[in-house]
Amino acid sequence: MINNLPLKLREYIQGRIIPQYVNFDKAHQINHVEKVIDESLKLASHYDVDVSMVYVIAAYHDLGLCEGREFHHIVSGRILLEDETLRHWFTDEQLLQMKEAIEDHRASNKQAPRSVYGKIVAEADRIIDPEVTLRRTVQYGLSHYPEMDKEQQYKRFREHLTNKYEEGGYLKLWIPQSDNAGRLAELRKLIANEDELLEVFNRLYINELEGK
Template identity: 85%
Template structure:
């Protein structure tokens, strides 16, 4: 079923959907959605799936951030379903599972995604690169909690990493072919090293506050 993505669909998403990410926080900019698309397409190669559906799900997965983070996965699914232009390429029978896949991508969801499409985008969205994950965590804290001082930011940073990524954390991996398991083990090792974690945070915090890339 891995049929090539129609050029018109690719152009529509590149010109009208991806640019919307410029309006979101630093952890969810255009580089983020492009990385999720790239990872999604790589994971899709292991399964008998419609790659146009995979590509589109990945592109729309965080658009709901326009209404805030708490329900962004629900809003993102609603935005996809409401986009009449997508009906040039997809049927109602395809759009519904695409909406559900977006709803299911959030890491804090307790249930497994309802389809392979949801598992692909959820796994791709994990992007467990320790360096990227740590930087995005600092960026999120500075963007959403600007009133916090450095000590409070570190406490939030450490709590988030433990709640989500440490042993027993809520993050679940769904696709065995991804590189995330190995990267997660590396990240967990760092989380357990309090001294090194503080050092990494200090460096990232300083860079972000100074506007360094």
């Protein structure tokens, strides 16, 4: 599907936008944005949407991390809207819709995304793969709370998983065609097994410290 996008747009995104992710924490590197792009395009095939818009929304969705985590979704939307180069391919109305989709992608948002574009990128950003999700959670803790010792890191790790992924957690899934529902059930089963969860944490923690 990506090969059907305008060549100059692809060149711009791949040459100027995606490389910016190298400056972010380990959980939000180039491999993350590429996965979100791939998953967004996959989900887009189920809807009557502008694929170029989906592609760009996914590419820009975490750029706001350059100003910190808390409001990154708002900053990311602003970065997209202020990028004059995008006006070669999109109207003001499209750019505004794309900005809103990015603002709506954050998992902790209490309101549903305002458009199908927001639902697509929000769902794609979930990419619930137990191993990847747990590794990214460890990476985030080590990157943002380096002063914590191993016991404190595990406590943060466990609390984050509980608050986000367990029944009643703030994570919401929006696209029924996504594979995330089954993967979420698998992850919840692992979270409920304290011994197994601790074993996985210990492995990932050591691997990260050793740079594996």
